[in-house]
Amino acid sequence: MVVMEMKKVIVVTIGAFLNAVALNYFLIPANVYSSGFSGAAQLISKIVTDYTPFTLTTGILLFLLNIPVTILGWKKVGKSFTIYSFISVVLMSLFLEVLPIQQVSKDILLNAVFGGVIAAVGVGFTLKWGASTGGMDIVAMLLSRRKDKPVGTYFFTLNSIIILSAGFLFGWEKALYTLVTLYVSTRVIDAIHTRHEKLTALIITKNSTELKKAIHAKLVRGMTTISVKGGFTNEPKEMLMIVITRYELFDLERIIKEVDPGAFTNVFQTTGIYGFFRKD
Incomplete structure (x- = not known):
């Protein structure tokens, strides 16, 4: 640290x-x-x-x-x-x-x-x-x-x-x-880095519970959990979907590396959001 x-x-x-x-x-x-x-x-x-x-x-x-x-x-x-x-x-x-x-x-x-x-x-x-x-x-x-x-x-x-x-x-x-x-x-x-103000991260992990706790402890963001299955292994996993600002990307990357280095993460631009964005 x-x-x-x-x-x-x-x-x-x-x-x-x-x-x-x-x-x-x-x-x-x-x-x-x-x-x-x-x-x-x-x-x-x-x-x-x-x-x-x-x-x-x-x-x-x-x-x-x-x-x-x-x-x-x-x-x-x-x-x-x-x-x-x-x-x-x-x-x-x-x-x-x-x-x-x-x-x-x-x-x-x-x-x-x-x-x-x-x-x-x-x-x-x-x-x-x-x-x-x-x-x-x-x-x-x-x-x-x-x-x-x-x-x-x-x-x-x-x-x-x-x-x-x-x-x-x-x-x-x-x-x-x-x-x-x-x-x-x-x-x-x-x-x-990125010029986009908001980003969406899709995180496929086997350690969703620990990862959610770590993200909530650091970022003021809610997230959605989706049950998914590996395409080759058929192994059950969970996908976490979270929308962040570009200033939070570094913290999110560090959390994922510390909690689940093997997680697959896809980060892409978000052009619009409707509904709640921050965690109350």
């Missing part, structure tokens, strides 16, 4: 560093904006610097923006997820302050593409290990836990505000290149 937690901290640290590199060496020098709270911090920093006599760095703003959602996450989502997410935010803010803002290339397209790829690699591996980079991920987790609302709408709204604001204030070319960054990031995250 301790080794697993140490690995998780290392992955979160690497992810935070990659995000800071993407911003300070590619996106910020090119005035191309990231997605979510990182992009919002970039945009506010640029507005404050250009239109007021004050200066607020992206790292400080990113930290400040994440404080209220971290408090909400701690109260409503779960301590483990929130702690690692906040660690990621603190480290990313620190790296943003320590690393110099330096232009690697004068080509805005190269900056948009490589900035998006590097940031997405950091985000993708952070998500894959059951943590997040804070910001909208905590908001998404909170909404999926409490109200089961389509969180994609909130991501789209925030990113639209960032793109439109960048276009009005700094030129539509910057906004269009920001779209390139968002598209590249989405594709890379999808390749590393």
Whole structure:
């Protein structure tokens, strides 16, 4: 357990560093904006610097923006997820302050593409290990836990505000290149982890009782049990069907490996849910 937690901290640290590199060496020098709270911090920093006599760095703003959602996450989502997410935010803010803002290339397209790829690699591996980079991920987790609302709408709204604001204030070319960054990031995250907000897992196991207890102890989810039979052996088994968010995939995978490593699991995208999603 301790080794697993140490690995998780290392992955979160690497992810935070990659995000800071993407911003300070590619996106910020090119005035191309990231997605979510990182992009919002970039945009506010640029507005404050250009239109007021004050200066607020992206790292400080990113930290400040994440404080209220971290408090909400701690109260409503779960301590483990929130702690690692906040660690990621603190480290990313620190790296943003320590690393110099330096232009690697004068080509805005190269900056948009490589900035998006590097940031997405950091985000993708952070998500894959059951943590997040804070910001909208905590908001998404909170909404999926409490109200089961389509969180994609909130991501789209925030990113639209960032793109439109960048276009009005700094030129539509910057906004269009920001779209390139968002598209590249989405594709890379999808390749590393998953961009789908909700997933359905079908778990065929001979140890359903122990597995159900372990899942219920960790995840706030209900599940359906279906009696099945092996196609070749005719051996009776049970299939557990559970719908989770992408942030819970790491925990589910770890539970299955610990309780029944021989279980057959199929995970696929869920596009819509009707009825109860969370365990009361």
